[in-house]
Amino acid sequence: MIELINLSKVYGKSNTEVKALNEVNLEINEGEMIAIMGPSGSGKSTLLNILGGLDSPTSGEYLLKNRNVQNMKQKELSKVRNRTFGFVVQSFALIDHYSVFNNVMIPLDYTKLKKADKKEKIRLCLDKVGILDKSKNYPYELSGGQCQRVAIARALVNTPDVILADEPTGNLDKNNGEQIIEIFKELNKAKTTIIIITHDDEVASKCNRVIRLEDGRII
Numbered sequence: 001m002i003e004l005i006n007l008s009k010v011y012g013k014s015n016t017e018v019k020a021l022n023e024v025n026l027e028i029n030e031g032e033m034i035a036i037m038g039p040s041g042s043g044k045s046t047l048l049n050i051l052g053g054l055d056s057p058t059s060g061e062y063l064l065k066n067r068n069v070q071n072m073k074q075k076e077l078s079k080v081r082n083r084t085f086g087f088v089v090q091s092f093a094l095i096d097h098y099s100v101f102n103n104v105m106i107p108l109d110y111t112k113l114k115k116a117d118k119k120e121k122i123r124l125c126l127d128k129v130g131i132l133d134k135s136k137n138y139p140y141e142l143s144g145g146q147c148q149r150v151a152i153a154r155a156l157v158n159t160p161d162v163i164l165a166d167e168p169t170g171n172l173d174k175n176n177g178e179q180i181i182e183i184f185k186e187l188n189k190a191k192t193t194i195i196i197i198t199h200d201d202e203v204a205s206k207c208n209r210v211i212r213l214e215d216g217r218i219i
């Protein structure tokens, strides 16, 4: 489903140049659950952001469902991005003055669904992550683990093919972290491709493949 060919990402210019990704080749199939590991600064987030179309490579190719992402126009790219990917980050990135329900609504703002259908989708996703009873609460009223569930519900609401998670358990205690990974496992069973950046060997052991990065290269 995803193929990267000799893909590099360089930040900065000449003497301040940083090669965040260095000639990366990678193939990801539908239905995989993958851990990306590696030291801080090795290029993990850069890789995830490029996979999700949030950043673009300096050179090389990115094929998504056999289509070259670099050749897509901005408008098409954002459409593909919204349909294909759901993002989950370490800091949850919820809007504090929006209720749980309205946070999960955000990705649906750009769709043409009827209001009742939107409501139904949101309820389904909140239920899937076990937090439907908090739909009227605000993020500041929730624990970290609950906030991450809301963030996952938001990532799911457009029924993405792929979930991209950047250290999703990084701010959680062991128990909550395990529950979040269990949610990902369930989603993966239902055919969603999952790609998780993690420092935790236990999280990685739940995945069916581990990709290790070092200085922008896959080792």
Ligand SMILES: Nc1ncnc2c1ncn2[C@@H]1O[C@H](COP(=O)(O)OP(=O)(O)O)[C@@H](O)[C@H]1O
Residues within 6 Å of the ligand: 011, 012, 018, 019, 020, 038, 039, 040, 041, 042, 043, 044, 045, 046, 047
């Ligand atoms: N926006 C940016 N501008 C300049 N350098 C960056 C930027 N983002 C990341 N880098 C650099 O690229 C390298 C890889 O960063 P990153 O992908 O965030 O690594 P990781 O997620 O593995 O910690 C690091 O050296 C980092 O400093």
Ligand SMILES: [Mg+2]
Residues within 6 Å of the ligand: 044, 045, 046
């Ligand atoms: Mg990172």
